[in-house]
Amino acid sequence: MFKRLNFDTWDGWIPLAGLLLTLAVFIIFFIRALRMKPSEVQRLSHLPLEDENDPERKPPTTPDHVH
Amino acid sequence: MSATKKTIEFDDRTVRQFIIATLLWGVVGMLAGVLIAFQLYRWQLNGKEFGGGEGLEWLTFGRLRPLHTNAAIFAFVGNMMFAGIYYSTQRLCKVRMASDLLSQIHFWGWQAIIVCAAISLPLGLTRGKEYAELIWPINVLVALIWVVFGLNFFLTLKRRNEPSLYVALWFYIATIITVAMLYIVNHLSIPTSWTHSYPIFGGVQDALVQWWYGHNAVAFFLTTPILGIMYYFMPKAAERPVYSYRLSIVHFWSLVFIYIWAGPHHLLNTALPYWLQMLGMLFSLMLWAPSWGGMLNGLLTLRGAWGKLRTDPVIKFFAAGVTFYGMATFEGPLLAIRAVNSLSHYSDWTIGHVHSGTLGWNGFMAAGMIYWLVPRLWKTELAKPAWANMHFWLGLVGILIYVAAMWVSGIMQGLMLNQVADDGGLKYQFLDTLKAIRPLMLFRAIGGTLYLFGFGMMVVNVWLSVRKKQTVNGTIEIIHDPDKVAKPGFWGAIFAEPVLFPVFAILGYCLWFLLPGIYAWFGLLLGVDMSWRTVWLFLHHKNRWVDWYERLLENWAPFSILVLFAAAAGGMVQIIPTVMMNRAKNVEDRLQTCYTPLELAGRDLYISEGCYNCHSQMIRTLAPDVLRYGDYSRLGESIYDYPFQWGSKRTGPDLAREAGRRNNTWHYQHLMDPRALSAESNMPSYHWLETKKTDMESLPQRIAVQQKLGVPFPAMSRDEILQNALEQSVGIAQDLKTNGIYVDADRQIVAVIAYLQKLGKFEELNPPEPIPGTIIPITSQP
Structure with missing residues (x-):
């Protein structure tokens, strides 16, 4: 075992720090996602459906609700 | 400047080329897989039954297995994802790819790499690291071609006519950046000749770097690009938007951040330092959440379109593919628990897990995408729709036979190997366990054969559909308004308060931890001050956060840098301390x-x-x-x-x-x-x-x-x-x-x-x- 890496304390605090960091990232983006304007959400989610000139393509279905 | 109307013709030729390559290399990769599966059941297939006396050296399991894995990952899934990326990026950006020349260099360069791999691996020219076997000159070629791909992609983003970056593009950005980082680090070698080299890492360092790469090759080559494809093609096929765009945001950032930390779960119960094993296990368990978030988002996109499941093979493949993604990402964290891993590791259970991902998730998503794209790219109808349905059922039954056989085999062998007799000794010899799982090896080969047969039906179906048909490039009419296209705004997005305050806060806490005496208190003061400012900014100036984030979504460069940090964080924490050690002295x-x-x-x-x-x-x-x-x-x-x-x-x-x-x-x-x-x-x-x-x-x-x-x-x-x-x-x-x-x-x-x-x-x-x-x-x- 590497002497410098064999600290008992590393066992405890590295996973804990990793967990806290991940929770922070998760919470930040969760809040950010929740706070998006509904109109922006609708516009972005429809981007794949508004593409090329295809006369045979049916018009996109309007979603009954926006998430 | 006034708005102008213009028609853009997409470069769909490259997409068609990648689709054909996907079909071709898919057959090669799966054929190699079926052959080595049969070799495990019947050793004579290592060349003896092909007239090779006692066997042919270039046809042995040890040389063909890397050929199978490389062909399946880099040739089959690689070409498939490039097809999906080229098609969807142009449409999401409402612009043709930046350079036709770069697209062609990318396509032909990638095929050259595959041919080199197909020749060199059976000849026994290998680096001896899983999924990183290719010799160093091919590694250099891979890196160059990847740069060409990345350059073409990012130049396309720069020239786009749609200001916002749809979530599929985020996944592509993460793929391009992270694969480059992983590939370069894990392939650092010193050549001894034109065909041989030694990696610069050795022993435990090499193990850690290898599985940081190996695990994240699964994450960022086999998962993130396919998730991007899912977010684009599933709404197209279902003709309705993604179920929850908000969920896709949380899915993306949590997945990109967590995945990179999980590599050490491939080294549980080994000589790897214990804290690294714990870290790998913990982050693997956390992966459950984002993976299932994405899976549910994909499946729920089909809400209201489930009726199509009965008739539309595209929806069938997508629904099953996403379901397999959910199964594989449930099983992965399960296998990363140390206690479970002590039974499953080194056994067929892991092989079954990997194949439920590649055959089920990658293979079915590829089939769904190809069946959707072919009629549009060749302006035709599918020649044999019934064959597509038959392909689905053959593939599904094939996967289930394969995976079930591997589960039973792995668990049975694991239990037998661990069993202790009354006298305290081992109950079974290794060969006893091999004999016990031999019939399951046959089932595995049969399952693989069924899957290959179904895939072959798709190849013939596509051929019958497109032969003598005229190729068609998609077009789009856009109103080009320079004022509405995203401004670069690079520095504005980087040097914004919502970025600077948290960065200085983290820096302050790091200084507090690392510096001695009074300097540590300075670090703490900085950390607390910046944390307070971050909270204050959020509470009193929410608009600045909103503006920053929306600016970020319209500026690919700072967005990419943020992705790089998110993806690199885990690797840095795990690898740098281990690699910096003077090894033998310690x-x-x-x-x-x-x-x-x-x-x-x-x-x-x-x-x-x-x-x-x-x-x-x-x-x-x-x-x-x-x-x-x-x-x-x-x-x-x-x-x-x-x-x-x-x-x-x-x-x-x-x-x-x-x-x-x-x-x-x-x-x-x-x-x-x-x-x-x-x-x-x-x-x-x-x-x-x-x-x-x-x-x-x-x-x-x-x-x-x-x-x-x-x-x-x-x-x-x-x-x-x-x-x-x-x-x-x-x-x-x-x-x-x-x-x-x-x-x-x-x-x-x-x-x-x-x-x-x-x-x-x-x-x-x-x-x-x-x-x-x-x-x-x-x-x-x-």
Whole structure:
């Protein structure tokens, strides 16, 4: 075992720090996602459906609700 | 400036080329997979039944298995994802790819790489690291072609006519950046010739870097681009938007951030430092959440379109593909729990898990995408829709047979290997377990054959659909308004308060932790002050956060940098402390003895033959492993192994302590005819090792490179190296002669025997200390 890496304390605090960091990232983006304007959400989610000139393509279905 | 109306024609030629390549290489990769599956059941298929006497060296399992994995990952899924990325990026950005020339260089360059791999791997030219086997000149080519791809992609983003970046593009950005980072770091090598090199990492460092790469190759080559494809093509097929765009945001950031930390779960219960194992396990468990978030988002996109499931093969494939993604990402974290891993690791369970991902998730998403794209790219209808449905059912049944067989095989073998008899010894020999799972190997091969047959139906169906048809490039009419297109705004997005405050807060806390005395308090003060400012900004100026985030979504460069940080964080925490260590000086307990020149030559042959595909060299800190193979492996015992050979699957027994366990004659006979000594063995015969000469001439160069890497070979001249190798090989040949075996000393088999007789030799440094979280050593009872 590497002497410098064999600290008992590393066992405890590295996973804990990793967990806290991940929770922070998760919470930040969760809040950010929740706070998006509904109109922006609708516009972005429809981007794949508004593409090329295809006369045979049916018009996109309007979603009954926006998430 | 006024708005103008213009028509843009997309570059769909490149998309068509990648689709054809996907079909072609898919057949090659799966054919190789089916062949090696049958080889496990029937050893004669290692060339003997193709007229190769006792076997053909370029047709053995050890050489073909890397061909199968590389073809499936980089050729089949690689071409498929490029097709999806080229098609969807142009439409989401409302612009043609930046450069047709770069697109063509990318396509033909990638095919050249695959052809080089298909030739070099069966010839035994390999780096000896899983999914990173290709030799260094091909590695350089891969890096160059990836840069071409990335350049073309990012230039396209720069020229786009749609200001916002749809979530699929985020996944593509993460793929391009992270794969580049992973590939370059794990392929850093020092060449010894045009076809051979040694990685710059060795032993445990190499193991950590390898599985940081290996696990994230799954994450960022087989998952993120396919998720991007899911977010684009599923709404297209279902003709409705993604279920929750908000969920896709949380899905993306949490997945990209968490995935990169999980690599050490491939090394549980090994000599890897315990904190790294814990970190790998913990982050693997956390992966459940984002993976299932994405899976549910995909499946729920089909809400209201479930009726199509009965008739539309595209929806069938997508729904099943996403379901397999959910299954595989449930099973992955489960296998990463140390207790479960002690049973599943090195067994077929892992193989089943991997194939539910590649066949189910990647393969079915590829099929859905191809069935959706082909009629549009060739302006035609699918020639045989019924065949597409048949393909689905054959594929599904094939996967289920395959995966179920591997689950049963893995769990059964794991339980048998761990079983202890009443006398405290092991109940089963390794060969007993091999015999027990042999019928399941047949089921696996049958499942794979069914899947391949279904895939073949798609190839023929596509051929019948597109032959003699005119190709069509998609077009789009846009209103080009320069004022509405995203401004670069790079520095504005980077040097914004919502970025600067948290960054300085983290920096402050790091200083508090790292600096001594009064300086530490300065760090704490900075951290607290910046944290307070971050909270204050959020509470009182929410708009600045909103503006920053929306600016970020419209500026690919700072967005990409943020992705790079998110993806690199885990790797840095895990790898940098381990790699920065002066390794041998800090090893405790046991230190590996250096190889002799002949042993090194034998080791390179062992790697070249792909022995690591079936034999591990790592006795885990588990009682059954110790009982079967000897004292558990210490970190220092593989410290001079470039590359490491801990392995990931035991079709044969572990070899970590093979030295002195059996005599030279046994090894000779076993290599020449494994079944002469082990009746149930499915190992190929390596009879060509007796006729081919060992490459002694290259040894001085190989040793010089190893010395550069820090391996303490004694100073020897070229002649001394050759003389040393000759003397040792003559000794082994003489020993064989006493048992009636006449073999020239310069033959490869002698070098391989020398290597096998070295495995497990070490020097004791100081009395062993118990390692936290490991079992107390048990006396070996081999």
